[in-house]
Amino acid sequence: MALPLREELRGIAPYGAPQLDVPVALNVNENPYPPSDAVIADVTAAVAEVAGTLNRYPDREFTVLRTALAGYLGHGVTPSQVWAANGSNEVMLQILQAFGGPGRVAVSFAPTYSMYPEYARDAMTGWVVGHRESDFALDVSHALAVLKEHQPSVVLLPSPNNPTGTALPLDTVAAVCEAAPGVVVIDEAYGEFRREGTPSALELLAKTPNLVVSRTMSKAFALAGARLGYLAASEEICDAIRVVRLPYHLSAVTQAVATAALRHADELLARVDDLRAERDATVAWLRSLDLQVADSDANFALFGTFEDRHAVWQALLDRGVLIRETGPDGWLRVSIGTAEEMAAFRAALVEVLER
Ligand SMILES: Cc1ncc(COP(=O)(O)O)c(C=O)c1O
Known part of the structure; x- marks a missing residue:
């Protein structure tokens, strides 16, 4: 068949x-x-502690982990402005499930992260890709022209970019957020590796309601195997994502492991x-x-x-x-x-x- x-x-x-x-x-x-041995010991103890409760579903709101992630991010981010899932891949798929969909468009600028078009496809969202300059910078006037023409409900901008490593200046991020009719995801999967003097988009979060800053524990926290990605955004954006997440999507083991690793930041x-x-x-x-x-x-x-x-x-x-x-x-x-x-x-x- x-x-x-x-x-x-x-x-x-x-x-x-x-x-x-x-x-x-x-x-x-x-x-x-x-x-390290210290991280292994703490992670092992944390898993042992939750092992005895695995007959129950985990805390759906992963309150302890959210609070720890908010503390780590600083910049005045509160726990209710944090969302997490199984890798930032899942976080961004959830963003497209909530804010994309049939008849809508997601935009990025090539070269860009190869998974974005797959998130768009899986969330039945149109995919439009503009371009970066020959030095891999993003030309703001080109970006704004693409936004004007395609009116995307989601813009996905990795900064530092994968595969080029290029970070976006804050004035570029601010200009894109101001012009975008929908949400703008600054994907800072590699944020902790920024060179001295390169700012994080977290600095703009408090005054930019449509900004989402995505992060992961896969890279800086050496935790790719645990699958924990997260974002910081307005409470409204986090609440919208809650609607599309699967029930209990973040296992008790994942929550325990990530919280333990954060203690070793x-x-x-x-x-x-x-x-x-x-x-x-x-x-x-x-x-x-x-x-x-x-x-x-x-x-x-x-x-x-x-x-x-x-x-x-x-x-x-x-x-x-x-x-x-x-x-x-x-x-x-x-x-x-x-x-x-x-x-x-x-x-x-x-x-x-x-x-
Ligand atoms: C730009 C970018 N975003 C997101 C991810 C996804 O990371 P994870 O799902 O492990 O959090 C990667 C992984 O390589 C990446 O390069």
């Missing part, structure tokens, strides 16, 4: 960055540092400083090879350009180093790993370029 699959899903392969077993995996912007953010330094060194090293490298406020660097980027990607993989073939034609993206992993990346790339 032919499955009654939605027409627009026919022939589409599921999302899949290759999950290969390689010595040096620098392809999905993970944090390379596993949790200082230690985990110190690791982020190491990664930022490693990122800056990687960007400088790649430039010293006369490669183009996008300025990065994230835990990865986009570099190029190569006539045959696939050949470079494959030759690195043959040497045990997995990076990502993504972004505009000719560019490659490398996630920032440990000092040892980056040394292996450099050695492999030198070999490949010398060929």
